[in-house]
Amino acid sequence: MTLITIALGLAGLGVVVFFHELGHFIVSRLVGVEVEEFSLGWGPRLFSKKIGSTAYTLSALPIGGYCRMKGEDSYRKAIEQKLEEFPREPGTYFGASPFRRILISFGGPFMNVVFAVVVYSLVMAVGYDVKSWDNRILLASQFDGGSYPADRSGLESGDRIVAIDGKKITTFGELQEYIALSAQKPIEVSIDRSGRQLGVQIRPDFDKESGIGRVGVYPWIEPVIETVDASGAAALAGLRVGDRIISINGIPVDHTIGLFSLLDAEKPAKATVRFTRDGTEVEATLVLAYPSGSTADLGVGWKSITSSVRAGGPGEALAMGLSETVDTISATYRGIATLFMGVDILKAVSGPARITWMVGSVAQSGLSGESAGGLSMALNFLAVLSIGLFAMNLLPIPLLDGGSILLFILELIRHKAAKVKTVLRYQTIGMVAVAALFLLSTVGDVLFFSRK
Numbered sequence: 379m380t381l382i383t384i385a386l387g388l389a390g391l392g393v394v395v396f397f398h399e400l401g402h403f404i405v406s407r408l409v410g411v412e413v414e415e416f417s418l419g420w421g422p423r424l425f426s427k428k429i430g431s432t433a434y435t436l437s438a439l440p441i442g443g444y445c446r447m448k449g450e451d452s453y454r455k456a457i458e459q460k461l462e463e464f465p466r467e468p469g470t471y472f473g474a475s476p477f478r479r480i481l482i483s484f485g486g487p488f489m490n491v492v493f494a495v496v497v498y499s500l501v502m503a504v505g506y507d508v509k510s511w512d513n514r515i516l517l518a519s520q521f522d523g524g525s526y527p528a529d530r531s532g533l534e535s536g537d538r539i540v541a542i543d544g545k546k547i548t549t550f551g552e553l554q555e556y557i558a559l560s561a562q563k564p565i566e567v568s569i570d571r572s573g574r575q576l577g578v579q580i581r582p583d584f585d586k587e588s589g590i591g592r593v594g595v596y597p598w599i600e601p602v603i604e605t606v607d608a609s610g611a612a613a614l615a616g617l618r619v620g621d622r623i624i625s626i627n628g629i630p631v632d633h634t635i636g637l638f639s640l641l642d643a644e645k646p647a648k649a650t651v652r653f654t655r656d657g658t659e660v661e662a663t664l665v666l667a668y669p670s671g672s673t674a675d676l677g678v679g680w681k682s683i684t685s686s687v688r689a690g691g692p693g694e695a696l697a698m699g700l701s702e703t704v705d706t707i708s709a710t711y712r713g714i715a716t717l718f719m720g721v722d723i724l725k726a727v728s729g730p731a732r733i734t735w736m737v738g739s740v741a742q743s744g745l746s747g748e749s750a751g752g753l754s755m756a757l758n759f760l761a762v763l764s765i766g767l768f769a770m771n772l773l774p775i776p777l778l779d780g781g782s783i784l785l786f787i788l789e790l791i792r793h794k795a796a797k798v799k800t801v802l803r804y805q806t807i808g809m810v811a812v813a814a815l816f817l818l819s820t821v822g823d824v825l826f827f828s829r830k
Contacts, residue, residue, distance in 0.1 A: 390756075392419070394490065394764045395442025398771070401489025402482060403445040409478040412448040412469045419443055447471040447482075463795055476786040476795075483779040483786070490768040491703060494761040499699030501761075505688025506754035510551035511597035512683060514538050516635055518594040526594020531580040534571065536598065541568035549683055550597040557582050559709055561591030589713060599634040602681040610677010615662040617653060617678070624659070625652040634680055641666065641674040706762055710769040776804045 396418060403416050412431050417423075419437035426435040437443075449470025464472040471479065516535045517528055539547050542556045543566050556565070561584040569576050582591030601623040606613045623631055627650050631637045641649060649664045666674050689695035772780040785804065789795050796804070 389440060390760055390763070392441040392443075394493070394760060394767055397489050397493040397764070398486040398767055399443045399445045401485040401487070401492075402447075403485075404489070405482050405485030406445065406447050406471075409474060409481055410469065411471055411474050411478070411482065413445055414448050415444075415446045417443045417446075449473060463798060464801075476789040480783050480786045480790075483782040484772075487768040487771045487779055490764040490771075491707070494703045494706065494764045494768075495696075495699045497699075497757050497761040497764070498702040499689075499695045501754045501757050502687065502689040502698040502702070503692065503695035504754065505686060508549075508551065508685050508687060509682045510549035510685070511599055512538075513540065513547050513549055513553060514598035515550075515553075515595040516598050516633060518596055521596075521635060521639060524594065526592070527580050527583055528593045528595050531567070531578045531593075533567075533569065533578065533580075533593075533595070536571070538570040539567060540570050540575075542566065549685065553595075557593055558590035559712055561585070561589075563591075596635055599680050601631055601634050601637050603678045604681040605679035607677035610675065611664050611666055612676045612678045615651065615664045616660075617651075617662065618655070621653045621655050621660075623651055623653045626650070638673050642668075645674070703761070703765065706765045707769065710762075710765050714769060714773075776807055 399416075403413055406413050414431070415426075415433040415435055417435035417437050419440045420442065421437050421439040424436045424438055426433050428434075431448075447470075449465070449467060449472050452464045452470065452472045466473040471482070474482070515528075515533065515537055517526070517533065518524065519526055519529050520535060539553050541547055542553070545556070547553050547556070560582050562581060564579055564581045567578050567580050569578065580593055582593050584590075585592045603612065603617060603619055603621045603623075606617065606619055623637060625631055626637060626640045627646070629640055631640070645666075645668055647666060649666060650661060651664050652659055652661050654660070664676070666676075669675055689698050771778050772783070774780045774784045776785075781804070785796060785801070
């Protein structure tokens with residue numbers, strides 16, 4: 379990770395965490411619980427000004443913030459003084475009713491949802507372009523000899539996926555997204571096979587490494603050149619933007635996977651390529667390189683489909699932002715559910731280091747304009763991260779907001795607060811669970827970066 383990537387990653391995480399703590403702060407003030415300090419950032423205080431009963435602080439490390447409510451340390455005092463129950467002074471956190479404490483605990487995750495809606499709505503209002511491949515498919519089994527749900531359902535290479543469960547599909551990206559979230563769930567797929575409309579049912583396999591659904595298809599990418607690296611093999615051979623490769627060493631080529639399969643089978647140092655340019659066939663010689671033994675590097679980008687996403691006005695932007703937020707929440711909880719389906723946790727769960735790297739990489743790429751969508755892509759990622767913080771914090775795990783909410787709900791039902799010793803045991807379980815998850819994710823991060 380470069381220093382810029384780390385800095386951008388920490389800043390992105392900081393924004394999401396700050397809004398989470400802002401939610402706790404706002405609700406605390408609304409329900410009458412005093413906030414002793416609200417800080418932007420962590421670590422040594424750079425500046426602090428007290429307004430009313432609250433000290434507003436700017437801290438040295440710009441990674442989120444914190445909201446310290448009056449009476450939060452009652453937990454520590456109760457243990458030190460060996461009290462049966464928590465002190466419940468007016469205006470303090472534990473002095474508030476269970477319902478108000480539930481609202482305070484929920485305030486943080488709720489603000490993460492608000493943040494996501496606002497970000498998504500702004501992105502939809504400004505608009506962005508999405509690049510993807512056509513909805514035409516290739517069977518993976520043709521190239522690796524495996525057996526996949528696509529084969530068992532009767533799909534064929536060249537089929538176009540036009541709808542899944544009644545939802546229109548126009549790009550391979552939409553197809554991937556739907557299948558990824560439908561592991562082990564039967565889906566109805568509508569296909570166009572040379573003009574004939576057919577329907578099949580597919581049950582995507584569950585990939586334990588990634589935690590997503592797979593059916594065993596690739597995109598059918600026409601070998602039409604969209605971009606050319608000036609120093610790449612294609613440019614040196616005289617190929618240009620718009621050329622369509624039709625054969626390699628005399629063997630016809632229909633798609634890019636077939637092209638690379640031909641080259642990677644024998645890894646020739648040179649290859650004769652025929653292509654069409656303005657209706658005329660041209661022949662050239664490619665001088666090939668195979669970086670680190672991988673696939674041939676031609677130095678080209680293939681022609682893709684570009685679609686624009688843009689709201690027609692503020693109202694539509696808000697509606698699209700709300701819809702995107704709901705979809706992301708649903709996808710996040712489905713992702714959490716895969717942890718109980720035998721997924722490889724070391725690969726599927728990201729720890730602090732990997733999350734920081736991902737946030738920083740997307741932000742750096744987006745701000746530099748190196749990826750489709752630019753800044754919109756970086757903002758979208760922050761919205762997804764915010765929803766992830768919402769979803770994780772509402773899990774009924776001690777130490778998280780969801781664990782506190784569960785404890786306060788039980789207090790409402792029983793009309794009696796839990797004893798200090800009971801809460802101590804409850805929090806200890808949470809500490810062990812969170813520590814175990816942190817350890818697993820950290821090991822996963824180490825393995826992830828060791829493979830990069």
